[in-house]
Amino acid sequence: MSALTLAAAAAPFDRDLDADFARIESLVADARARGVHLLALPEATLGGYLADLDGEAEGPPALALDGPEVARLAAIAGEMVVVAGYCEAVDDGTKYNSAVCVTGDGVLGNHRKVHQPLAEDASYGAGDQFAAFDTPIGRIGTMICYDKAFPESARALALDGAEIIVCVSAWPGSRTNASADLARDRWKRRFDLFDQARALENQVVWLSANQTGTYGSLRFVGSAKVVDPGGEVLADTGVDGGLAVASLDVTAALETARRSMGHLRDRRPDAYPALGGAYSLA
Template identity: 30%
Template structure:
């Protein structure tokens, strides 16, 4: 039988420009989750600084937040838990990069990903990974891929990770209900939550994979009356959304049975088709390093 992994979806409120305070809260959630037997904790995008790029001290706060990568590595090793610490904004000269990491339970970095599909307002501030390929990587939980927030809208990103063997794809997000036009809000005030819920489950079905999404929520005093979409969840084929949260800050613990993915692939044969010679979407064909199709 395939393993069952316990995943902590840490849906916290990222207080603007307060990396020390936000880290302290995240650390508390992770410690509690590890004590309950979790194998993996996933945090939201921008969880250390929030997204306030027009604030004068934003870049300074981002430069400070990069030191927290080592703190998360130390925490993972201490607790024996894998951690996706949301995203960490890194500076490269005058440029800002939005980076997600997968930290293994021994504290090592198993994977690093720079956000490719930038939300329109982000393009004034961040640099995309552009044409760099999406790559999966090996972890204590199997082969994993990383995507970030608006990447969720692009099936091509998932397909490229599946072609590289990913079984689980972690997606830190900073998705709000208000980041659309007034016309969009008039059509459906909860439209962005609907987008997230539909896309997570669809990507899980169409790729026979698990999609682990952790979004921002809260702040605590507002509860469900927040502008953050929340909806942190694990999407899996056949079953749908597991452990879905509302919009308030909180943690959801999910038992992810990897056997479900084997059953789904047996039914849908998505990966089997992608291995076939003559596969009509050549850029997603599953191949070995020597160029031959994987078995």
């Protein structure tokens, strides 16, 4: 396969799983009609995100990775590779904010959100790794929302061979000094900057999906996009809902970006050994 058509969705999802699946089916049908090979859906696609970031007592429904809901998502995906967020239940009772990657053949990969903003840890356990995995359209890595604020997250995936990194989010607008115009919101600007910086510094293709609308006290910034390995935005929904769709030859794009200035190749790990260590404010 040479050129791939990639899509990232900006859409609202909530506790109504039937309505969530209806929206998934609509987005997948739209993507399929446009020849999409890889579709990124937002964080918490199955069951919605938290109503606030102050420690919500009742979160989204907890779903098993091998349960009927993920199987239904895979059936809807069919030949397409689809990444979507959900609340993952495990046998010991822990719940994780997770992103699953599926095709009609089943689960290809599953990521548990590592970095937790504000009081999210009151609702979810924390993941502990970033690992890329193989799919029918190439090797990809996934992360969730706040994970992208940490350069190490994307770098770990790139060093593990990820050619495409998918970041699914429920990224809200600012909670203080909020802009009446969401397109000018400072948290939206941060969202966009992280997307472009992570793509450029690792010279990877970047898909960013996000929730839209409002849920509880949160107002989501949308801004789903496809970014090339040079940090250029190829498609962007803005703050409205919809699909950001772009086609490119991923292998050729990576080779071109890395030909002269190879950011992964030219690293000097011996010069920054403290990156894995603890940080102290003292």
